[in-house]
Amino acid sequence: MARERNRNGLAGSMEMRGTPSTTEDVVGARAAPPGRTSVIVEPEEAIVPSKAARRYCAVEPGAEQRTASVREAILPLLCFTAVAVVVAVLSKSLVVRAAVPIALGVVLVALLVRAAAKRGGGKLGVDKRGVSLDGHRLFFHAAAGRPRLLFSMREPFGMTLVASPRRDRMVAVWSSPEGLFQVGASFQGAPRRALGALFDRAFTMSGDEAALEAIGPDGVALELSASDFSSLVFAVEDVDPACVERLVLSDARGAPLTLDGRELVVGERRFDLTAPLEWRPFVFQEAFGSAVAVYQGTWVRQGANETVLVALLPSILPFEPDEEGDLDRCLLRDMRLMAASPEAPPSREVRVAIDRLFVLPVRAALDKAPRASQQPTRARA
Incomplete structure (x- = not known):
């Protein structure tokens, strides 16, 4: 579904984009006010x-891509010009000598028109x-x-x-x-x-x-x-x-949802990222009438504090190698952080909606925190 935006064109910090029903149905609270x-x-x-x-x-x-395309068009033009000049000089036919400059002029005009069309509106400071x-x-x-x-x-x-x-x-x-x-x-x-x-x-x-x-x-x-x-x-x-x-966000009720590299704050719950904690990613689905929505969850527990950050799961496309044919280390890291097994939907009392823009940054911070030596199975709803 189309992504909704507020009148300023900004996505809400806790928006559940593309939700087939209300966010209240999913996380037990209204979607957060838009950014x-x-x-x-x-x-x-x-x-x-x-x-x-x-x-x-x-x-x-797309202005920079068009500018690059215009630059790429210059090389064929130069090559064509060089060949045309050689042909005109070496040819003994008056017809050829007359036709070559005309053809060169036509090609030049066509390329200039095409370049102008591609460049339209793409200048800095327009x-x-x-x-x-x-x-x-x-x-x-x-x-x-x-x-x-x-x-x-x-x-x-x-x-x-x-x-x-x-x-x-x-x-x-x-x-x-x-x-x-x-x-x-x-x-x-x-x-x-x-x-x-x-x-x-x-x-x-x-x-x-x-x-x-x-x-x-x-x-x-x-x-x-x-x-x-x-x-x-x-x-x-x-x-x-x-x-x-650092992340400076808020949850659906306006309570803080912040991350500063050393602490994750979710409402009244605080998670010390320098102390052992438990966390894991998972996916779950819920039906809304005839539609089914698939979500990604990030479960976190430290002592008596427990929360599940929930966002819609985007369609997963294959990661493509770079120009050298390799996957860079950040792509490999993100692939690992995205990997999750299916579980039952978590309890609504512990769910907090988060924009999927920030799922990976939060998981990366949790991944750096020390892990608790024992991780009992999370209680399922």
């Missing part, structure tokens, strides 16, 4: 980025849309109107990177008390190879194209060039290096 991008209350002069703020202009989705980073503040710039302050990095926030299995697309997702904000980029050729370290930190979204969308607060796709995307990610990481291990 917000409301402006932080500050003095009027404080919510405008300074002239020194770094701007990152939006591009049309409008005022984009984002800017002003010290510790991140702003969104719509095509018209005042910049919107998304969040201040003086407060805890998280930055999660998700990528396609082919490693040709990446989305940065910022989570904060103000909601979620996403920016995407496509990577081809040299930019992709030059940013291997960035992909090493990204989690794979398999069979879930909606999760790789990046919709701005104005409801329009927000894409950056590969260079601007990487520059923005590294700049934010410089402000707070710990943000890559």
